[in-house]
Amino acid sequence: MKTEIGKDISAAKKFLESGEPVGIPTETVYGLAANALNEDAVLEIFSVKNRPHFDPLIVHVFSIAEIEKYVEEIPAKAKLLFEKFSPGPLTVLLKKKKVIPDLVTSGLDSVAIRIPNHTLTLELLKQLDFPLAAPSANPFGYISPTTAQHVFAQLQNKIPYILDGGATSIGVESTIIGFENNEPTVYRLGGLAVEEIENVIGKVRVELTESANPKTPGMLKSHYAPRKNLKIWALGHSDIGTLGNTTTGVIAFDKYVDGIEKQNQILLSAKGDLNEAAKNLFAAMRSLDESDVEKIFAVKFPDEGLGRAINDRLNRASS
Secondary structure, eight states: OOHHHHHHHOHHHHHTTTTTEEEOOOOOOOOOOEETTOOHHHHHHHHHOOOTSSSOOOESSSSSSHHHBBOOOOEEEEEEEEHHHHHSSSSEEEEEETTHHHHHHHSSSSEEOOOOOOHHHHHHHHHSSOOEEOOOOOSTTTTTOOSHHHHHHHHHTSEEEEOOSSSSOSSSEEEEOGGGGGGGEEEEEEEEEEHHHHHOOOOOOEEOOOOSOOTTTTTOSSSSOOSEEEEEOOHHHHHGGSOOTEEEEEESSSSSSSSSSGGEESOTTTOOOOHHHHHHHHHHHHHHTSSOEEEEEEEOOOTTHHHHHHHHHHHHHHH
């Protein structure tokens, strides 16, 4: 199968309607999308990614009215969040209607659903008469893609088309929140900071369970990982001399680490902006993974705002 990259929404639509998976852009990362209501199409996602069937998928739609077609109800606080942050990097876990196949939710009675904030994908969704199931467009467990070229490098000859929407604007996956027993709970840290959510609905619980049988996407202990060994490193740690000046790559926030060649270091934001750092995280991991360094160290980021999501991704990548 030959894989094409382009900006033709009608081409992507044609493949999706025929049951084939397509790479799509979102504001977070690129997704591998297929008809969420067609089990054979959804199976293609699992096959292309080599993704285990126990790991649920996120369903993408273009409006709150569309969400109401696929879930039993939207709690008041969930609706407030959708109204404030959608389209955007917010995914909400809601009790599903039977029209959503169990394959999409790994047999669970709740579906993770969101409205992505990307012009091309929103227009594509409006032209389809079904929602799209779409995990990140990468082999299972590897670094999520943030450009169409990343998708092509990993999935060429496995999918027919990649809709090219440029580099993603946020760069880490969406934040996932649920309302089990009417208690708002964040299950995955992502592109929407917990603080922003709390400004709208008040205090939320954060439950980042690492599970072999996850109830939402992004809860597996080992995930988003480069092929090379990645470790979290605290600045000032005494083992700086053992890192290896020429064989170690470093992912840092806004300052270079002494003792390591600068050419082997990537600053995610020279101006100390956590949003910019999150946007650049996966591309930096990919760049060092494809370089000549033998191991990668990542400096721990401030535990606030999107820094929490960055640390979460790094922790899972290092497992």
